[in-house]
Amino acid sequence: MKVLLINAPSVHAAVTTADWDTTAEDIGAFPPIGLSYLAGYLQKYTDHQVSILDSLALRMDAHQIEKHIRKVQPDLVGVTAFTPTFYDVLQVCKLAKKSRPDCLVCLGGSHVDTFTEETMSHPEVDFCVHGEGEVIFAELLQTIEKGTPLAEVKGISFKQDGQLVSTGQPGYHKDLNALPPPAFNLLPLDRYKSAIGTGATVGVIASSRGCPYHCTYCNRPYQTYRQYSVERIMQEMRFHYQRSTREFLFFDDMFNITPRRVIEISQAINANFPDIIWSFRGRVDQITEEMVQVAMNSGLRQILFGVEAGSDEDLKAIRKNITTQQVIKAIAICKKMGLETSTNWIIGLPTHKSRQDIIDLLKFAIKAGTDYAQFNILIPYIETPIFAEGVAKGILPADFWPLYVRHPRPNVLIPIWEENLTREELSQLLKTCYRRFYLQPNKVLKQVLSVRTPSHFVTKFKGMLTILGFGGLDQKKRNKELSAAERRS
Numbered sequence: 001m002k003v004l005l006i007n008a009p010s011v012h013a014a015v016t017t018a019d020w021d022t023t024a025e026d027i028g029a030f031p032p033i034g035l036s037y038l039a040g041y042l043q044k045y046t047d048h049q050v051s052i053l054d055s056l057a058l059r060m061d062a063h064q065i066e067k068h069i070r071k072v073q074p075d076l077v078g079v080t081a082f083t084p085t086f087y088d089v090l091q092v093c094k095l096a097k098k099s100r101p102d103c104l105v106c107l108g109g110s111h112v113d114t115f116t117e118e119t120m121s122h123p124e125v126d127f128c129v130h131g132e133g134e135v136i137f138a139e140l141l142q143t144i145e146k147g148t149p150l151a152e153v154k155g156i157s158f159k160q161d162g163q164l165v166s167t168g169q170p171g172y173h174k175d176l177n178a179l180p181p182p183a184f185n186l187l188p189l190d191r192y193k194s195a196i197g198t199g200a201t202v203g204v205i206a207s208s209r210g211c212p213y214h215c216t217y218c219n220r221p222y223q224t225y226r227q228y229s230v231e232r233i234m235q236e237m238r239f240h241y242q243r244s245t246r247e248f249l250f251f252d253d254m255f256n257i258t259p260r261r262v263i264e265i266s267q268a269i270n271a272n273f274p275d276i277i278w279s280f281r282g283r284v285d286q287i288t289e290e291m292v293q294v295a296m297n298s299g300l301r302q303i304l305f306g307v308e309a310g311s312d313e314d315l316k317a318i319r320k321n322i323t324t325q326q327v328i329k330a331i332a333i334c335k336k337m338g339l340e341t342s343t344n345w346i347i348g349l350p351t352h353k354s355r356q357d358i359i360d361l362l363k364f365a366i367k368a369g370t371d372y373a374q375f376n377i378l379i380p381y382i383e384t385p386i387f388a389e390g391v392a393k394g395i396l397p398a399d400f401w402p403l404y405v406r407h408p409r410p411n412v413l414i415p416i417w418e419e420n421l422t423r424e425e426l427s428q429l430l431k432t433c434y435r436r437f438y439l440q441p442n443k444v445l446k447q448v449l450s451v452r453t454p455s456h457f458v459t460k461f462k463g464m465l466t467i468l469g470f471g472g473l474d475q476k477k478r479n480k481e482l483s484a485a486e487r488r489s
């Protein structure tokens with residue numbers, strides 16, 4: 001079978017505010033790792049012809065996507081589904097059926113686990129693959145090819161005689177090292193860059209899967225945490241290194257699950273790739289001077305911390321399991337040793353009773369001394385404690401997400417926590433946070449001095465336009481172009 005895996009655009013994503021948009025071009029673009037692992041498994045264990053179209057990174061419109069599907073003529077199209085971008089995902093499914101009516105369409109991702117019935121209600125969707133899909137997807141393809149009963153494949157959903165059939169939730173891969181490496185060779189690797197990096201192509205690596213923590217805003221808690229071996233991580237890095245990549249990002253949230261783990265990986269990096277620079281996403285409560293020193297000796301240049309809240313009360317309320325003192329200490333250690341830090345923050349939490357609460361969060365972010373900060377309005381995802389609390393209080397509608405998936409609309413406004421602050425107030429506070437943080441004289445100077453190439457300047461400049469509130473102008477123009485392309489198709 002000829003299989004085409006597609007990473008859908010996100011230009012019509014559901015949003016928390018209508019006048020504050022960012023695009024992949026503003027903030028950088030990263031590869032669809034999940035699709036890469038699917039393709040890698042198919043390449044090693046099956047005879048299927050598999051290719052990947054990253055239409056998001058390539059900034060393709062509907063006409064271009066349709067043209068590519070017609071060129072490939074796939075027997076099956078697989079698409080990763082994310083709930084906020086489901087409108088775009090469904091448009092890709094429709095393009096697949098229009099371009100090749102006989103092709104089958106399969107969706108995967110955590111979205112289909114939550115919204116199986118709603119997703120399968122669309123005639124363009126033939127299958128859903130649940131959980132970690134490498135083995136299941138391969139079994140589904142084999143079953144389709146042989147014509148054997150679909151019900152024998154555990155972990156899928158399909159339609160039979162007009163009825164939805166689900167064969168149960170599969171387990172997780174216990175041994176990640178048994179999986180083949182991701183098929184990064186099928187991706188446009190030169191497109192993956194970070195706006196807060198050096199501007200060079202970035203090799204993105206996952207060192208683990210799952211998360212042992214239970215944050216109240218996360219819709220994927222309680223996942224069994226598993227690690228790739230250090231040797232396996234070096235194998236994936238070597239693929240990029242041999243293609244002249246010298247900047248890497250570990251994209252999983254739990255890279256520094258323990259300082260010892262970071263030290264082991266750092267020592268291996270130093271032995272194998274002594275001339276690279278790299279960053280990781282991690283927690284503030286697992287930072288030590290020894291760990292940072294060893295990691296920096298192997299090229300570590302930045303840590304991205306998920307802090308989210310600016311007071312101990314708020315951190316406790318969202319079950320983050322960290323303290324403000326740990327935040328201050330971790331950033332201070334990094335600053336002392338010359339290591340950059342980036343932090344994520346959430347505004348519009350249930351504990352934000354007034355404008356001053358968010359200004360206090362901003363002041364804490366500035367006080368902490370982080371080099372970069374990303375602020376976001378809380379998205380109350382279904383199946384999270386925050387969502388359940390909001391529904392119980394009558395603050396959030398219980399049926400928004402299921403209705404949205406059944407009838408997706410472009411750029412729909414997501415219900416947010418407006419018990420104390422309105423959407424308009426939160427939107428203005430979001431702009432205030434970005435402007436006050438990044439228009440500090442030392443931050444402006446740092447960005448100017450960090451520019452290395454003309455393309456890096458363009459990325460930085462577009463990011464600055466977004467911070468000043470003009471990023472949405474380019475996005476609205478892009479949406480009009482894509483809508484026109486969809487009408488043409």
